[in-house]
Amino acid sequence: MKKFMLIIVVIFLATNSFAQSDKYIAAMKSNIAAIDTSYKNPANLLTLANNFERIATAEKNQWLAYYYAALCQVNYTYMEQDKSKVDAIADKATALINKADSLQPNNSEISCIKSMIASAHMMVNPMQRYMEYGPESASNIEAAMQQDPTNPRPELLKGEGLKYTPEQFGGGCATAKPVLQSSLDKFNNFKPASEIHPNWGKHRVEKLLGECK
DSSP, X not given: OHHHHHHHHHHHHHHHHHHHHHHHHHHHHHHXXXXXXXXXXXXXXXXXXXXXXXXXXXXXXXXXXXXXXXHHHHHHHTTOSOGGGHHHHHHHHHHHHHHHHHXXXXXXXXXXXXXXXXXXXXXXXXXXXXXXXXXXXXXXXXXXXXXXXXXXXXXXXXXXXXXXXXXXXXXXXHHHHHHHHHHHHHHHHOOOSSXXXXXXXXXXXXXXHHHTO
């Protein structure tokens, strides 16, 4: 009888676990699918960030929910017109990506977000902040490249930064183009680890390369 009850408990726990997993993946897919269209109404990015954070709170061992919450937060900073608000939003993104980092250390995708956050802080006042946040952004890109040489997103971020850097400071299309092309080559061979792992950026690198022709 005890053995029978144990089997019942094991089956119940396994079924419940699968149900939770299915619910998690469905929630993640739904919110990930909404990210691209949210750029037309940037405030929706903060709504999605909150959605991902709620998923992360429910699924405490899932780093991807924190990752996407931070991604939405930091992307919003680039669209916020009031620069006095950017630091607080970027700080929130930092808190989220640090939680992802604690669950999945030395991850290339997480290092990309850290670089984006540093860039967001820098762009509040580039002249005053470059010496603090420029090297931080660059070092995270380099870390991301080393952590996963097949990841196309570090070179996308590096190439984008070079494109918008004045030529007299070593930037411009001539410098950016080979980096962006390398990123696109990697995108053409890139396969995400699952249907909810990061897979963004290809359209962006294509657009940047088109602008450099």
